[in-house]
Amino acid sequence: MSDPVYQRVRQNPKFQTLVKKRGRLALLLSVIVLAAYYALMMAVAFAPDALRTPVAEGSGISIGFPLSAIVIVISWLLTGVYSYFANGEFEELNNQIVTESQR
């Protein structure tokens, strides 16, 4: 019933490696982003005073603003990390799998 090409791919150990490694990276990065974001939102709801602390003695800027900016910047950098691995090492592995499936 299953397409023979897909069956071959499934039996290729490289496919298992790809899926495991890339899946683990995607999960890890998602957890980091969501944890950072929800930590900020929970601080908003439960510890608003902590976010009002000035960034430095006598500064008018509260710590909440740079923390928000950091969540955005880190999330973006992590999209770079994922793209770097998924488009480099994993893409290479994927290309091998595709080639080997077409024998």
Added chain:
Amino acid sequence: MRASFIGALTAALLAAGPALAAGDMGAADKQSVNPIAIGMFLAFVGLTLGITYWAAKRTRSASDFYTAGGGISGVQNGLAIAGDYMSAATLLGLSSLVYLTGFDGMAYIVSFFVGWPIILFLMAERLRNLGRFTFADIASYRLDQSKVRTFAALGSLTVVVCYLIVQMVGAGQLIKLLFGLDYAVAVVLVGVLMVVYVTFGGMIATTWVQIIKACLMLGGGFLLLFLTLAHFGFSLEAVASSATSAHKAGVKIMGPGTMLADPISTVSMSLGLVFGTAALPHIMMRFFTVPNAKEARKSVFVASGLIGAFFLVVGILGMAAISIVGTNPKFFEGGVIGGKLIGGNNMPIMHLAQAMGGDLLLGFMSAVAFATILAVVAGLALAGASSIAHDLYARVIRKGEATEAEEMRVSKLSSLALGVVGVVLGILFEKQNVAFLVGLTFGIAASANFPVLILSMYWKGLTTRGALLGGLTGLISAVVFVILSKTVWVAVIGYATPVFPYEHPALFSMTLAFLVTIVVSKLDNSQRAKAEIAAYEDQYVRSQTGIGAAAASSH
């Protein structure tokens, strides 16, 4: 009070029109005609129509029409995604939110951003590897073609039409205000241009409209940021201290206010925004325009960088506007500082542009706002047309027997029909509070479309019965919760207190949809269910490797 505040602010964010408070609706004053704005806008229209003409000659097949033949590069698509996602709401709504509430606005900005990395990590490559033209392609990949596809197409269309009304009403109000055109004339103009871009130029023209608009918006935003920071001697400290001394809430604007104090509202809002964004049909459609998963990933990296940078710019501009706009009597009606802002609460960034760069910059930013609306509605119309022509007509009604020419004719007629629907509803809703449509759009996307989409890609056990019942549960519960919430129950129907205390249904309706989908699928012992579960293995290999996915054409 809190609930209505959140609803009103969200409406402002997404509708961009003067929907900030129910009382503002339809109250946008007609401004005198601004010749610079009109000149710049005409230049934009001329350029985009030229591109549409060029694109029309390159749009030969259905694949060209829906996805630009998969020939858009990752960087181009990243720009186009940024142009598609950042509606006038981002420019006007988010900056005004920071202007009004300080830090709470910043928290909203982060919430609007966080969906993007999640889309990349969990969805982008599978979307690209499994889908061809629409999200229904993915949802119905191994399930019952006509049933699941019909449901997914109707879910997409509901989201598209609701969002289209929101954009149209916002566009009418905004254009009336900035360009001095009649509301109805403005709505018809937006509708006509949208139909022209989509029917003649398809995805190629739509993509370039979005790319140009993204560049204009980023350019305008950064120019305004530079002028504004120069005004403060390039010191963020100076921006912050003048904001706290100018705002009536004083130093309180530097921390969380009342807006997000209720954790349940906050979580429901954020779930709706994050996962609703991930299931907006016009956003998902952009992933099918690139040749492969590699370019799809690159496009999210580029898009989220641009969106994130622009969001930070918007945050700083909102803070700067507190002192520059908030203390200048010429921006308030009757010159009363702290009274009603001329043009309504969405105008701080426009007034800031006027203060920093005079009528020239104001005209430029007005043209950018208009271009922004056009880019977003074009994306919506294309997504809607593909649901009608590809899913409902070609796949369900004609069972895949329609020729490509027939399918394209239907898609062009559909975009025309959507243009008419958008214009008519836009005019009918002129005086209505459209806040509930925003809750509905994101609620339905997150509750009816997202669970079916994500489970079809990630969960082997999903069956047709589960997808249909779960998706329907999400759709109905999202609609019912929104009707029982303050935005409809109190603001539209007129009862004193809402039955459902939160503005955003996602926490409840999305959870319910997932639950029903999973339970029903588990209980489904039919022969068909077994075959569907068995088919997951092949789908899984394709979703991971892209083997069997449509190849790209070059443009």
